[in-house]
Amino acid sequence: MIVKDQPLTRPIAERRGRGVGRTRPCPSAVWVAAVAAMAFAIGAPQRASGGDDGRMIVIKAGTVITISGDEIKDAVIVIADGKIDAVGKNVSYPTESKVIDARDLVVMPGLVNPYSAIGLSSISRAGNKSHLKLADAYYPPEDDTYRKLLEAGYTTIGLYVAGSGLPGQGLAVSTHDAKPMSGLKSEGLVRIAFNRPSRDKKVLAGALKAAQEQIDKEKEATSKPAETKKPTTQPKAKDAKPTTQPTSKPSTAPTTKPAGVKAKPKSKKPTVKPEIVPVIALLKKQEGFIALVEFSRASDVVHFEDAVGKHEFRRAYLFSGRRASDVHHVTGHKLLGEAKALVVLPPTLVNMPLTANPYDRVKAFIDAGCEAAVVPAGDTVAEHERIRERLAVLVRAGLDRGDALKAVTLNAAKVLTLDDRLGSIEKGKQADLIFLDGDPLDPFAEVRRVMVGGEMVLDLEKSKR
Amino acid sequence: MRHSLIAIAAVIFASTLGLGGAAFAPSSSGGDATISEPPATTKPDGDKKKRGRKGRRGRKRTDAPTSAPTSGPTTAPTSAPSSQPTTTTTSSGPATQPTSQPDEKKDSYFVLTGGIIHTVAGPDLQDATVLCKNGVIQAIGRSLAVPEDAEILDVSGMHVYPGLVACSSRGIVGSEPPENSTDVFGTNMTLALSGGLSTVVTGNTAAKTTFGTLEGHVLRKDLFVKLSFATGAQKHKVREVLGKVRQYLRDKAAYDKKKADGDGEDDEDAEAPDEGLVKGGNAKYLQLIKKEKTALIQADAQHDLVDVCRLAQDFGIRIVVRGANEGWTVPGLLGRADVKVIVTPRSLPGKNEQINRPTGGSIENAAVMYDHGVDIAVTTGSANVSLRGIAGRDLLNLPMEAAYAVRGGLPEAAAVESITLGAARVLGIADRVGSIEVGKDADFTVCDGEVLDFFTTVQWTIVNGRVAYDKKAESLFGHIRPRTPTTQPAPYKFWPRPFRRPAASE
Numbered sequence: 001m002i003v004k005d006q007p008l009t010r011p012i013a014e015r016r017g018r019g020v021g022r023t024r025p026c027p028s029a030v031w032v033a034a035v036a037a038m039a040f041a042i043g044a045p046q047r048a049s050g051g052d053d054g055r056m057i058v059i060k061a062g063t064v065i066t067i068s069g070d071e072i073k074d075a076v077i078v079i080a081d082g083k084i085d086a087v088g089k090n091v092s093y094p095t096e097s098k099v100i101d102a103r104d105l106v107v108m109p110g111l112v113n114p115y116s117a118i119g120l121s122s123i124s125r126a127g128n129k130s131h132l133k134l135a136d137a138y139y140p141p142e143d144d145t146y147r148k149l150l151e152a153g154y155t156t157i158g159l160y161v162a163g164s165g166l167p168g169q170g171l172a173v174s175t176h177d178a179k180p181m182s183g184l185k186s187e188g189l190v191r192i193a194f195n196r197p198s199r200d201k202k203v204l205a206g207a208l209k210a211a212q213e214q215i216d217k218e219k220e221a222t223s224k225p226a227e228t229k230k231p232t233t234q235p236k237a238k239d240a241k242p243t244t245q246p247t248s249k250p251s252t253a254p255t256t257k258p259a260g261v262k263a264k265p266k267s268k269k270p271t272v273k274p275e276i277v278p279v280i281a282l283l284k285k286q287e288g289f290i291a292l293v294e295f296s297r298a299s300d301v302v303h304f305e306d307a308v309g310k311h312e313f314r315r316a317y318l319f320s321g322r323r324a325s326d327v328h329h330v331t332g333h334k335l336l337g338e339a340k341a342l343v344v345l346p347p348t349l350v351n352m353p354l355t356a357n358p359y360d361r362v363k364a365f366i367d368a369g370c371e372a373a374v375v376p377a378g379d380t381v382a383e384h385e386r387i388r389e390r391l392a393v394l395v396r397a398g399l400d401r402g403d404a405l406k407a408v409t410l411n412a413a414k415v416l417t418l419d420d421r422l423g424s425i426e427k428g429k430q431a432d433l434i435f436l437d438g439d440p441l442d443p444f445a446e447v448r449r450v451m452v453g454g455e456m457v458l459d460l461e462k463s464k465r
Numbered sequence: 466m467r468h469s470l471i472a473i474a475a476v477i478f479a480s481t482l483g484l485g486g487a488a489f490a491p492s493s494s495g496g497d498a499t500i501s502e503p504p505a506t507t508k509p510d511g512d513k514k515k516r517g518r519k520g521r522r523g524r525k526r527t528d529a530p531t532s533a534p535t536s537g538p539t540t541a542p543t544s545a546p547s548s549q550p551t552t553t554t555t556s557s558g559p560a561t562q563p564t565s566q567p568d569e570k571k572d573s574y575f576v577l578t579g580g581i582i583h584t585v586a587g588p589d590l591q592d593a594t595v596l597c598k599n600g601v602i603q604a605i606g607r608s609l610a611v612p613e614d615a616e617i618l619d620v621s622g623m624h625v626y627p628g629l630v631a632c633s634s635r636g637i638v639g640s641e642p643p644e645n646s647t648d649v650f651g652t653n654m655t656l657a658l659s660g661g662l663s664t665v666v667t668g669n670t671a672a673k674t675t676f677g678t679l680e681g682h683v684l685r686k687d688l689f690v691k692l693s694f695a696t697g698a699q700k701h702k703v704r705e706v707l708g709k710v711r712q713y714l715r716d717k718a719a720y721d722k723k724k725a726d727g728d729g730e731d732d733e734d735a736e737a738p739d740e741g742l743v744k745g746g747n748a749k750y751l752q753l754i755k756k757e758k759t760a761l762i763q764a765d766a767q768h769d770l771v772d773v774c775r776l777a778q779d780f781g782i783r784i785v786v787r788g789a790n791e792g793w794t795v796p797g798l799l800g801r802a803d804v805k806v807i808v809t810p811r812s813l814p815g816k817n818e819q820i821n822r823p824t825g826g827s828i829e830n831a832a833v834m835y836d837h838g839v840d841i842a843v844t845t846g847s848a849n850v851s852l853r854g855i856a857g858r859d860l861l862n863l864p865m866e867a868a869y870a871v872r873g874g875l876p877e878a879a880a881v882e883s884i885t886l887g888a889a890r891v892l893g894i895a896d897r898v899g900s901i902e903v904g905k906d907a908d909f910t911v912c913d914g915e916v917l918d919f920f921t922t923v924q925w926t927i928v929n930g931r932v933a934y935d936k937k938a939e940s941l942f943g944h945i946r947p948r949t950p951t952t953q954p955a956p957y958k959f960w961p962r963p964f965r966r967p968a969a970s971e
Contacts, residue, residue: 198639198646299648306644306679329650329677353652354940 056097065108068424082454110155110432114415125163131274132168135186140178165203176452188288195296197303211279282313291315318344325350337368347390373411575930579621586900597907600929628663628908630888641668658934660861661910676933689761765790774802796837805840810870832874842888868917
């Protein structure tokens with residue numbers, strides 16, 4: 001299933017054979033030529049559906065839930081080139097646009113599941129295997145799992161390999177066409193399983209230490225390129241020892257010792273261990289790299305703080321499992337509430353430990369200052385289908401409706417660092433939309449249509465009911 | 466010893482200058498009852514002598530307010546080894562104000578006021594104030610100047626004890642190494658705190674019940690060298706290896722001496738002793754012989770205890786015995802061999818009728834051993850905390866275990882000591898915990914009565930100068946005899962709770 005000869009990160013519009021025509025007043029001759037050229041160059045078959053004829057798509061919606069802004073009644077969404085071009089009540093569009101009538105429907109962004117292993121084979125890794133990418137060994141399920149997720153409203157899922165420590169990098173796929181090169185994300189989603197500190201603390205601390213050492217080494221090498229040769233040329237001569245040490249001292253005082261020691265193996269071409277590379281990217285805050293840290297209970301946060309120390313990197317925190325009922329202890333923790341962290345939670349009410357008092361973890365974290373994303377309560381198709389129902393329960397218990405919807409769209413996309421492309425209806429975002437025949441939190445509402453990248457991939461004529 | 470003498474000298478010097486010797490604040494000068502220095506008349510003695518002076522029957526309580534510095538507790542921990550330079554410096558007066566270091570963290574102050582302070586190391590103090598800085602006790606006394614940003618806990622009318630020490634535990638903190646596995650928000654930790662425990666042993670590590678944080682969690686690692694010393698073969702092996710190691714040390718000393726003398730010709734003949742003897746598995750025996758470590762041996766029967774005592778005396782090693790059910794039959798031997806014991810007073814195995822000597826357990830076990838000068842730590846029958854099982858025999862009820870020894874004749878003060886300072890001494894951590902003294906960790910168990918009373922509940926547990934447990938705030942026991950405002954007298958025993966129906970007329 002893996003097509004190796006294609007680049008992994010190609011813009012989605014390009015791949016779909018719909019290309020240029022970004023601005024509305026585009027001369028038609030130019031874009032026809034451009035599309036033809038593009039299609040020729042890539043050799044990708046053009047699709048018959050959607051806006052492949054180059055016309056803009058205009059959705060006339062009964063209600064638009066934009067997530068990033070207000071809900072708009074009787075609004076119009078203009079889509080060009082698979083991306084949202086405009087949204088609002090009074091938006092002008094060319095008369096030749098293809099109009100989709102959804103005046104009896106509610107339109108909102110496609111749902112995003114930031115953490116799942118659904119449909120994956122049961123691989124489990126231990127230790128630091130962060131260099132292994134799921135995209136390199138990804139086989140989409142051959143049954144109708146993804147189709148069902150799509151029907152539930154999920155257009156994007158983040159997939160991760162199970163295991164402890166740093167089991168590898170995840171993958172963000174579209175449930176519509178599940179390919180690793182669907183252009184979403186195949187690199188940089190580093191999973192850190194930290195649900196058993198007695199096992200994972202050492203792995204994480206070791207990886208961070210090794211990565212930091214490597215970074216320091218690189219820094220030193222760039223800061224004094226001329227002097228690095230000296231210790232390598234005369235390491236054997238006993239008299240050389242006192243001379244080499246002082247030379248290395250003036251540059252940077254605290255890091256001289258490890259440099260002096262490690263100067264010798266440098267002659268043998270130092271190689272960076274591959275599993276350290278993603279950790280280095282994290283520590284260097286490289287674009288697109290984010291760690292998803294998985295906790296099972298409140299205590300793990302304290303241990304994580306202990307293991308990470310002063311290292312900083314972009315990360316989201318996931319509380320999974322039933323034991324995470326004591327997280328009220330840490331909502332305001334230095335790493336969470338105080339840092340306005342991004343926290344991923346299942347949408348279930350749990351009881352305070354030793355009591356029968358249920359509380360809403362999502363609300364607790366939001367109240368403490370965090371941003372909350374929500375994953376289905378279990379990694380099953382049924383829980384994906386139940387997600388809006390679960391959210392409704394939380395909203396009834398006091399969670400803000402806007403926060404609830406944001407948690408399954410924009411904030412969930414943030415966990416995959418795709419929030420610049422997915423998760424809301426605003427200009428420039430990918431046109432991943434779902435059309436419901438009622439309010440999303442209404443238990444009787446159903447997903448009737450799904451659009452991915454401006455292409456209508458699901459269209460149910462009738463209600464399933 | 467030397468440090469304590471220096472401290473005393475410093476205090477005498479300070480008081481002659483009229484500095485008042487206030488440990489923390491210079492403002493409390495003059496006749497104020499600042500009792501944070503050791504009394505000049507008291508010479509810090511060994512633990513044994515001190516106890517003898519204190520008397521065996523009951524505890525001495527200074528009911529009269531302590532107005533003179535001379536009645537204060539000895540602040541320099543009597544059992545503290547010389548590895549505590551801060552102790553002497555803090556108590557030596559204003560000359561050593563905390564030097565302002567380039568602090569990354571602001572100093573945190575914690576103050577307990579109004580309680581009855583059971584120092585364990587000295588007399589009880591009515592209505593005294595304890596000032597702690599960064600988790601360490603800095604001053605004890607009256608009219609202490611308290612920093613403005615200090616966290617003050619008013620415990621008027623409450624009894625303040627040092628945090629209790631559990632000599633073995635299961636499930637309270639994580640298994641070894643605890644700093645990687647403790648559930649710092651765990652229910653079991655809260656339960657342990659509700660029992661007043663501030664220090665527990667897991668595996669071979671002493672750890673604090675630091676709720677919600679790992680800061681200062683591990684107190685000390687590698688407490689003991691555990692020896693299997695039950696069967697004849699095991700006893701033989703232990704003695705054999707110890708003998709070899711001792712012989713190695715003698716040979717090594719002789720060899721080194723010879724080398725140092727430097728006769729020259731004889732050196733070739735001399736053969737250095739085989740270092741392999743004290744490496745690998747034997748390294749721990751070397752530590753025992755050198756008295757760097759203490760051995761921990763499980764032994765209950767009389768003949769086992771006798772063998773343990775012989776081992777201690779023959780090789781001059783330090784031994785702690787866990788169990789010692791029949792210790793009351795050979796108390797003098799244990800005392801002379803300086804073997805410390807961890808006992809469970811309510812562990813009372815039946816006697817063996819086939820042997821014509823005293824056997825089995827005795828309610829007087831702890832008392833008899835104590836009378837013979839044996840250092841005693843008390844621990845419960847089961848090492849976990851539990852709300853089920855045999856009621857009252859888990860670590861939630863550690864004071865009850867000690868109280869049972871009082872029933873068998875142990876003085877009350879000794880019983881309290883056996884779950885605080887005595888236990889700390891047995892574990893080798895008495896320089897940090899076990900008593901309320903300047904320089905020790907700020908661990909307190911605040912009770913609404915005397916800790917050995919069955920009626921007493923723990924109201925607060927303070928670990929490292931932080932309130933780790935507040936009975937009122939937790940859902941566990943807050944509803945049982947709810948805490949009254951400290952201005953009112955504590956309600957006397959009203960258990961069971963009145964369960965009244967409203968009268969029909971109401």
